Amino acid sequence: MEEPEVLKRAPHLNRRHLCLMAVAAATPAAARADLFNFRRFDLRGRFVQGGYAKGTAEPRREIWVDGKPQGLTSAEGHFIIGFDRDAPELCTLEIKGEKPLFIDIDKTEYSIQRVDGLPPSTVTPSDPALLQRIARERALKDEAFASREDADWFMGRFSKPLEKYRISGRFGNQRILNGEPRSPHYGIDLAAPTGTPVFAPQTARVVLAEPDLHFEGGLILLDHGQGLISMYLHLSAIDVKKGDIVPKGAQIGRVGATGRATGPHLCWRLKWRDRALDPSLMSGI
Ligand SMILES: [Zn+2]
Numbered sequence: 001m002e003e004p005e006v007l008k009r010a011p012h013l014n015r016r017h018l019c020l021m022a023v024a025a026a027t028p029a030a031a032r033a034d035l036f037n038f039r040r041f042d043l044r045g046r047f048v049q050g051g052y053a054k055g056t057a058e059p060r061r062e063i064w065v066d067g068k069p070q071g072l073t074s075a076e077g078h079f080i081i082g083f084d085r086d087a088p089e090l091c092t093l094e095i096k097g098e099k100p101l102f103i104d105i106d107k108t109e110y111s112i113q114r115v116d117g118l119p120p121s122t123v124t125p126s127d128p129a130l131l132q133r134i135a136r137e138r139a140l141k142d143e144a145f146a147s148r149e150d151a152d153w154f155m156g157r158f159s160k161p162l163e164k165y166r167i168s169g170r171f172g173n174q175r176i177l178n179g180e181p182r183s184p185h186y187g188i189d190l191a192a193p194t195g196t197p198v199f200a201p202q203t204a205r206v207v208l209a210e211p212d213l214h215f216e217g218g219l220i221l222l223d224h225g226q227g228l229i230s231m232y233l234h235l236s237a238i239d240v241k242k243g244d245i246v247p248k249g250a251q252i253g254r255v256g257a258t259g260r261a262t263g264p265h266l267c268w269r270l271k272w273r274d275r276a277l278d279p280s281l282m283s284g285i
């Protein structure tokens with residue numbers, strides 16, 4: 001299969017680099033070499049909105065992204081960071097003990113997707129009992145998203161979760177549900193018949209396995225380490241339970257149309273901490 005990841009482009013010039021060049025022009029040669037030493041660790045990935053970067057540095061070093069602490073590199077020194085759907089054009093990555101790296105993030109064009117005919121209770125819920133249920137389920141999901149498995153399964157290549165599918169919705173589409181503009185679509189929709197097996201695209205700890213949530217229907221959340229969590233929505237069957245470690249390629253459930261869905265499909269989502277990533281960039285779909 002074609003390798004979708006690209007090597008980090010050679011440290012190229014952005015505004016910050018141009019400032020450094022001005023500083024360098026007035027700096028002795030030995031000190032100048034140090035100023036441009038941007039790559040003391042390996043970094044590869046997809047440097048676009050919804051993309052990611054993986055790298056290897058010294059073990060157990062603090063990772064700072066855009067000025068915020070984001071955990072430690074693994075026992076092997078591995079780390080992953082994500083670029084949000086709406087990431088600004090420059091990301092700052094600092095591995096403590098290394099020079100900061102300034103990463104240019106390419107923009108992604110998102111299209112508009114209209115979905116009509118959804119039951120009103122799934123688009124604009126108002127019933128108090130239903131609102132309570134939604135809040136309860138929100139808490140379950142928040143707890144699962146807070147999981148930080150001390151593993152570096154994220155370093156491995158991601159495979160596709162279905163053998164056969166038709167892409168029916170792309171990541172990032174601006175959505176208009178029953179005529180009302182809503183939040184963007186944070187997944188990729190893979191249409192397939194109900195009952196189609198769903199496979200873990202990479203090894204992970206199961207941090208949520210719920211058969212019947214209001215919006216998501218049957219939902220599984222997998223923790224691949226360092227805050228990289230993948231999601232599988234609208235499942236008709238679930239073959240794993242919370243706490244399990246599932247190896248890459250293991251069957252975790254089956255495609256369905258449960259929750260807020262108009263037909264059988266897998267809505268596959270990916271988050272790095274609070275950032276929404278495009279699973280197709282990780283898997284080559
Ligand atoms: Zn979806």
